[in-house]
Amino acid sequence: MRDQMLKSVRTLAAFLPMLVLAQPVAAQQAAHREGSWEFSLGGGATYLATDFATYMGSGGFANGGVTPGRFVPGGVVRLGYNIDKHLGFSGGAGIGAGSGVTYLTPFGDFTYTINLNAPTSPFFTGGTQFTRITGNDRVTHPVWGARAGLGVRHMLSSNLALRVEARMGFEHYAEMPGSKNAYNPVLTLGISYFSAGRTPPVVVAPPPCPVCIARVDTVWRTAPAPAPLTIVLRDTLVLEGVNFDFDSSALTPESHWVLDRVAQELLKPEWVNTRWEIAGHTSSIGTDEYNMALSQRRAEAVRAYLVSHGVPNTRLTPKGYGETSPKYPNDSEGRNWRNRRVELRRIK
Secondary structure, three states: OHHHHHHHHHHHHHHHHHHHHOOOHHHHOOOOOOOOEEEEEEEEEEEOOHHHHHHHHHOOOOHHHOOOOOEEEEEEEEEEEEOOOOEEEEEEEEEEEEOOEEEEEEEEEEEEEOOOOOOEEEEEEEEEEOOEEEEOOEEEOOOEEEEEEEEEEEEOOOOEEEEEEEEEEEEEOOOOOOOOEEEEEEEEEEEEEEOOOOOOOOOOOOOOOHHHOOOEEEEOOOOOOOOOOOOOOOOEEEEOOOOEOOOOOOEOHHHHHHHHHHHHHHOOHHHOOOOEEEEEEOOOOOOHHHHHHHHHHHHHHHHHHHHHOOOOHHHEEEEEOOOOOOOOOOOOOOOOHHHOEEEEEEOO
16 A cells, blocks of 8 residues: 555656646746636545554454555545635545545635745645545445645646645544544645636826926916916926016015916815925026025015915925026026026925
């Protein structure tokens, strides 16, 4: 019997290299096996507990009443379904034979796998089993049975895995003397084939939203009288229509019309949770220190105007940059009125 078991294991081991070569090595890497069916076929041996082996001989199952060998070779077939990468269930049957006795063990299991999508995935299993034993014109089976075990799958290709499992069977036989309980460990080595699992959802990137586009817009007054004005808020809005008196942080009357529209836009629902920096800039006339202070005062003047029109103070941060960030070249005397500007920059 032991020779039969070893022969079965050697035959399976000789078959494994052909299965590995059937698929490229790259295919052994992680896949999505949620929702897949798993068909397993394997072989191994059951080690009979002392009381149970004695019962098999004295009970008339063994030829001539001889106790059968402790190792019983056999095979197992299983069909399971993997609900997700952790949970699954399966049903199948094991069959073994020795000393004229045949063991048929139908079972049902639940399985918890660490990560079914990994190249190597340990798992735990538990369920119920009932071993039907026949031989010498006699049949017996347990009143109840259970099983628990652990194992590991190692992917050989995208669909094939080597499956090694060790488990313990717990069964109660009313005909057995003594405790009537049988505890028989089983070790199996086999191959699992996975069907295609559920296709993972395709994540489609949404179209760019307005606040995600890095864009600079410019707004200015183009008519002596108020005219319809559309303001598009992006990351940066250059308020070239916002002007100040010379060498002053006082807003000119023309600036009010532009800032009124900016305040209305900032109060719209899509912008109420955003924060903005009000950046003040000057030309290069004057000293660096003076221009830095002047640009700060101008940025604060714009914030004060927007706050007076309902924009929360906490959403606006004034910052002066002086002459450090010119947009246009200055002439030899540092004069270029287009560098005297205020910008609205989204910071959150």
